[in-house]
Structure formats: structure tokens, C-alpha cells
Amino acid sequence: MLRRAGHSLGSRLCQRQGQLEPAVQGLKPSFAVAEEAVEGARDASTLLVKQRMKSVANIGKITKAMKMVAASKMRSAQVNTMNSRGIAEPLLKLLGDLPDAQGKKNVYVPITSDKGLCGGINTTVCKYTRASIKAEDGEDKEHSIVVLGEKGRSQLQRDLRASIHSTVADTGKVRVTFAQAAAIADGINTTEFDVARLIFNRFHSAISYKPTIATVLSPDSLEKEAEAGGLLDQYEIEGPDRAELLQNLSEFNLASTLYNALMENNCSEQASRMAAMESSTKNAEEMLGKLTLTYNRTRQATITTELIEIISGATALAG
Amino acid sequence: MLRHAARGVCRAAGLRSVSSSTAAFQELNASEQSKKEFLSKFAAFQGTMNEPEFPSNFVKPVEKVENASVPDKLKFNFYIPSAAINQGSSVDLVLLPATTGDFGVMPGHVPTVAELRPGVVSVHNELDKDVTKYFVSGGFAFIHADSTTDVCAVEAVPLSDIDSDAVRAGLAEYTGKLASLQGKGDDYELAAAQAGVEVYSALNSALGL
Numbered sequence: 295m296l297r298r299a300g301h302s303l304g305s306r307l308c309q310r311q312g313q314l315e316p317a318v319q320g321l322k323p324s325f326a327v328a329e330e331a332v333e334g335a336r337d338a339s340t341l342l343v344k345q346r347m348k349s350v351a352n353i354g355k356i357t358k359a360m361k362m363v364a365a366s367k368m369r370s371a372q373v374n375t376m377n378s379r380g381i382a383e384p385l386l387k388l389l390g391d392l393p394d395a396q397g398k399k400n401v402y403v404p405i406t407s408d409k410g411l412c413g414g415i416n417t418t419v420c421k422y423t424r425a426s427i428k429a430e431d432g433e434d435k436e437h438s439i440v441v442l443g444e445k446g447r448s449q450l451q452r453d454l455r456a457s458i459h460s461t462v463a464d465t466g467k468v469r470v471t472f473a474q475a476a477a478i479a480d481g482i483n484t485t486e487f488d489v490a491r492l493i494f495n496r497f498h499s500a501i502s503y504k505p506t507i508a509t510v511l512s513p514d515s516l517e518k519e520a521e522a523g524g525l526l527d528q529y530e531i532e533g534p535d536r537a538e539l540l541q542n543l544s545e546f547n548l549a550s551t552l553y554n555a556l557m558e559n560n561c562s563e564q565a566s567r568m569a570a571m572e573s574s575t576k577n578a579e580e581m582l583g584k585l586t587l588t589y590n591r592t593r594q595a596t597i598t599t600e601l602i603e604i605i606s607g608a609t610a611l612a613g
Numbered sequence: 614m615l616r617h618a619a620r621g622v623c624r625a626a627g628l629r630s631v632s633s634s635t636a637a638f639q640e641l642n643a644s645e646q647s648k649k650e651f652l653s654k655f656a657a658f659q660g661t662m663n664e665p666e667f668p669s670n671f672v673k674p675v676e677k678v679e680n681a682s683v684p685d686k687l688k689f690n691f692y693i694p695s696a697a698i699n700q701g702s703s704v705d706l707v708l709l710p711a712t713t714g715d716f717g718v719m720p721g722h723v724p725t726v727a728e729l730r731p732g733v734v735s736v737h738n739e740l741d742k743d744v745t746k747y748f749v750s751g752g753f754a755f756i757h758a759d760s761t762t763d764v765c766a767v768e769a770v771p772l773s774d775i776d777s778d779a780v781r782a783g784l785a786e787y788t789g790k791l792a793s794l795q796g797k798g799d800d801y802e803l804a805a806a807q808a809g810v811e812v813y814s815a816l817n818s819a820l821g822l
Contacts, residue, residue, distance in 0.1 A: 374695065377695055377696045377697065378694055378695065380690070380692035380693075380696070380697035380700065381692040381693065381694050381765050382668065383672055383690075383692070383763075384690065384692070384753075384755050384763035384765055385753075385765070386668055386669055386672055387672065387757075387763075388726070388755055390643055390644045390647075390669075391644045391647070391648065391667050391668055391669035392643065392644060392647040393647055393648055393651040393667060394646075394647040394648070394650035394651040394654070395647065418662075421662060422662065422665055424658075425655060425658040425659060425660075425662065426655065426665075428657075428658045429651070429654040429655045429657065429658055430651075430654065472694040472695075472767060475694075493665075496666060496668075496671075504663075504665075504666045505662075505663075505665050505666065506665060506666040506667065506668060507651075507665045507666075507667060508667070508668045509667075519643075526726070528724055528758070529724045529725055529726045529755075530723050530724065530725045530726070531725070531726055531727075532711040532712075532713050532716065532725055532726070532727035532728070533711060533712050533713060533726070533727055533728030534712065534728065539726065539728060542728060542753075543726070543753065546752070546753060546765070550694065550765065551668075553694050
């Protein structure tokens, strides 16, 4: 942008020099050139400010549109999210919520968005993921990460690249469905985990989304917990034998918890984007106001200086 | 079903209810302990972050009931991923299609975990008077000691919403596919065809075709 300004300055200098008044031509050339340079610079600066004003106004329009889109998406996502909370609840009541479950293979599933401009939710999830990994790390324990969402991958691969098992992108592209969650759960199962921890933002309201850690145990870990006096022992089993039932139960638990987590995070993403775009629009409006003032000031200064020149020139001729 | 009811009646006499409500409390304690342990480990790396939340923080805890008698109505919850069809409804009887056979749940039923096969779930709000039938594609049913029944299904549709022509066509298609794949074709395709036949046969019999 500076280069362009210099260009226009140069071209103006070449233009103006041919039109210099015969009376003024007698003045020292350096003085004439300096004055021309200053006048050209003033015009250039109003042009600069005008360009900046146009671009800031455009940005304001774009962010306002993005905010409205995010608000409408959040409204429909909110309904679906509230509906999705039911299916994971009975499993939670039966199998318990055991974030400190000990196992050899720990898998962490941070759920993030693919697109940016959504505030700080992805950074939050990654921070909690890193802290959880460090908290639950141990002597004979392994950990691996299955990242959901491009933003999470780009953040975590900086220091945890070796631990990333796989990445899943485009989860929310069309619509989050249970079949999708089941397919992702199948992929997570290939890591043969003992304990899986899902880290996501749980939606509370349009301005509140809290990082939440949901734990899912493998069939073997469930068996261990049941033997240690868990609830499962008190129940009769109508179905396949205990081992197969625990396997199916664990897979179903993972799929439904993942489905709920995906919906919650999607809703939180829209809410966060709405808030981020709102503050962006406000900033753009503020900046536009300040630039308008600068523009007017510059414009008025140019006019005043021209008037002074004319008047002083006329006075010099008269006197 | 009679065997279950008899067992339920025998068990309902006093002792079971105390031990199982304490067991539910036990599970709650295990969860609380685990959460506390985790948070204490997390604190070392917390920095300026807030404490993380856990899903069980948002679920109403099971109240400890001392010496509860058998309630007259069943508390019924019916969930699918996209909705909660029933939440806390009081019903008389629920018929469930388990993989080991159909069975009915009335208040006082033995605590059970049942895996469901594709079939019909009948909800009797009033015994034999107000009945709603749903076809479920599969899932789980949990009957707790305090006569709360949770059914989690992957898909559930009211029987009235099912098109009999589509069912007939689907059954014919999958039976044909299974027949042509016998012996050849990879395991996945075979399993998919078998699942298709199972679901469509169940739909067929559910509609009485």
C-alpha cells in the first residue's frame, strides 16, 4: 500500500510540474518540488483513508451476515442438542461416570470444529486435552489421540504429533447423524483402548459453553469395574452372554456419548461464532467511525491549505 | 413372563429394595470418588483454566429410598438419538422384544439389562386400554430396582407410520440378496444382507402381513 502511494505521488509530481505558473517558476526548484510533494501526499492520504474505509465497511457487512447465519444455525442446533441428551443418560446412570478409571491404553477424543472464526472454543478443548493427558499419564500407560475437526488437528500436531492416531474431518458438513457417530466410534474402537475420554464443549446457553470430559470404558474395563462392586452385578441379563453384552453395551455407550458430544459441540460452535462475529461487527463500526473522522479532518486540512496558498499568492502579487 | 413376575414378587418383599437402593448410591459414590480423584490430578496442570465438567454433573442423582414398596405404575423413559419419546411417563406395562424373546415389564420387575432385537415395543399407558406400539431397530432396555425402565433404541417409529408396500418390497429385495450371496461375497455384505432380512421380517410380522 505504501508502494502504491509512492507511485501516485511520483506520477502527480510529473503531471503538476508542467502546469507551474511562470511567476512561481522563479522560486527555488527544491521548494517547488517539496510543495508539490506535500500536496500530492495529502491527496494520496485521503485516498488511502477512503480505501481503508471501504474495506472496513465490507468487513463489517460480512461479519454481520456471518453472525445472523450462526444465530439461525444455533437456534435449530439447540433443539436437536436438547433432544440428543436423553439417549446417553441411562448408560451414565447404569455404568457410572469414572473419569479416573485406570487402564493401560488411554484414548483422548478432542472434538473441535473444521471452520475458524468461532472464538476460543477450539483452543479451550485443546488445552483441556493436553492437561488431561498429563494428569492421567503414568509409568506403564500409553495414550493416543483421535482428533475430530481440522482446527484441533492443527493445534495439537504442534507438540503432540506423535500421539495422534487419526483425524476425522467434515463431521458437521451435512448433518450430524447417529450413523455417523457410530462410524466414528468404530474407528475409535480400532485403537483398542481401555479408557476413552471425550473432550468437548457442552452447550448451556448462547453465552455459556463449558468444557466437559466424558469417559467411556472398554468391555474389559467394564468387567473390572463390575467385579470391583459396580452396579452391573445386580442386574439380570436378557440377551447374549455377559462378555458379548458388555461388548455391545460399551460400543453403544461410545456411539451415543459421541453423538451427544458432537451435537453439543456443534451448538457451542455456532453460539461462539455468533458472539465472535458480533464483537467483530462492533469493532468494524467503531473503526469506521474513527476513520470517517480522520478522513474529514484530512479533507478539510487540504482545502484550508489550498485556500491559504491562493490567498498568500494573491497577497504577494498585490503587495 | 410369569416366571419373571413371580421372581419379581418374591424379591420385592423388603430386603431387595434396601440393598439395591444402597447399590445405586454405591455407584453414585464410585462416580463422585472418581471425579474427585481426577480433579486432584488435573489440578497440577490446571493453570488458569476452570475445572472441567463431567456429564454426570448434569444428571439428577438417584434419590436414596429406604424400604420402598412396589409402586403401582412404572416410570418409563424411551430415548432415541434424535428425541425423548417418553420421559418419566407413568405406564402400566411395557412389552419389549429382547434377543432372547419377548417379555413384559410391570412394576416390581427384577432389575434387568436386556439387549433388544428389531421388533415391536408396546407401551400400555393403561393396561390393554391405551396402547402405543413402536417398531424399534434395536437397542437396550434397563429395568432398575425402583421400577424405572429406560429403553434406548437406535430408531423407533410408530407402527402407523410404516408403509406395508415398502416392507414387502424390502423383504423381497433382501431375501434375494441373501440368496445370491450364499457362499460367495465378503463377510460384510453377507452380514448386511442378513441384517436386512432380519429387520424386514420383523417389520413384516409386526404389521401382520
